[in-house]
Amino acid sequence: MLNLESLFNFSYGMYIISSKNDGKFNGCIVNTVFQITPEPPMIAVSVNKKNLTNEYIAESKVFVVSVLAEETPLEFIGRFGFRTGRDIDKFERVNCKTGQSGVPIVLDNAVGFIEAEVTDAINVETHTLFIGRITACQTIDESKVPMTYNYYRDVKNGRTPRTAATYIEKKPKAKLEKVDHKMKKYKCLICGYIYDPAVGDTENGITAGTAFEDLPDDWVCPECGAGKDEFEPV
Ligand code: FE
Numbered sequence: 001m002l003n004l005e006s007l008f009n010f011s012y013g014m015y016i017i018s019s020k021n022d023g024k025f026n027g028c029i030v031n032t033v034f035q036i037t038p039e040p041p042m043i044a045v046s047v048n049k050k051n052l053t054n055e056y057i058a059e060s061k062v063f064v065v066s067v068l069a070e071e072t073p074l075e076f077i078g079r080f081g082f083r084t085g086r087d088i089d090k091f092e093r094v095n096c097k098t099g100q101s102g103v104p105i106v107l108d109n110a111v112g113f114i115e116a117e118v119t120d121a122i123n124v125e126t127h128t129l130f131i132g133r134i135t136a137c138q139t140i141d142e143s144k145v146p147m148t149y150n151y152y153r154d155v156k157n158g159r160t161p162r163t164a165a166t167y168i169e170k171k172p173k174a175k176l177e178k179v180d181h182k183m184k185k186y187k188c189l190i191c192g193y194i195y196d197p198a199v200g201d202t203e204n205g206i207t208a209g210t211a212f213e214d215l216p217d218d219w220v221c222p223e224c225g226a227g228k229d230e231f232e233p234v
Contacts, residue, residue, distance in 0.1 A: 029081030078224030
């Protein structure tokens with residue numbers, strides 16, 4: 001029996017992994033970071049091959065892991081986790097300092113950081129497992145508590161993008177209904193996701209034909225976890 005939901009019993013953290021390439025910077029959210037050996041201090045991280053950050057790490061062979069605190073707003077996670085660096089500069093208006101490898105260390109909402117040089121990159125289906133030797137690491141704010149992946153999901157009601165290493169597809173409860181094409185589409189102001197009532201959000205139990213106004217009050221953007229009040233009609 002393959003009950004993938006049981007994989008949520010794993011414990012993870014929430015991190016921004018950043019890198020550089022040709023004078024440009026990018027970063028994305030990952031939860032799959034772990035230490036491999038104490039001496040020399042080595043870590044590993046799994047990053048989707050579709051993520052621009054993957055390309056940057058593969059090119060520059062350096063990365064920084066910024067450890068996010070529990071109070072990190074969903075909007076901040078949405079910016080790094082659900083937008084692409086191909087469209088926006090994710091570091092614009094984000095408080096950073098430059099690490100010794102030249103990669104930005106995120107200071108906003110960060111508990112600490114780890115800087116590493118890639119020693120190995122293992123091709124694993126859709127993802128690359130980057131193995132790195134730690135070259136610097138520091139706690140930035142001892143008063144903050146690191147956010148766990150479960151805290152993000154259960155307390156903050158955060159969502160997981162399809163590109164995440166731990167993404168699990170929910171089975172849609174398909175139901176054919178007559179669709180009213182006059183119903184308006186709504187756009188998420190945080191991540192740009194468009195709710196189309198003709199399509200619904202079947203992954204989260206919203207059948208096609210459900211008007212935005214009829215979505216439950218606790219419905220959130222399936223891409224970034226923003227609430228209904230972050231949407232406006234398009
Ligand atoms: Fe969104």
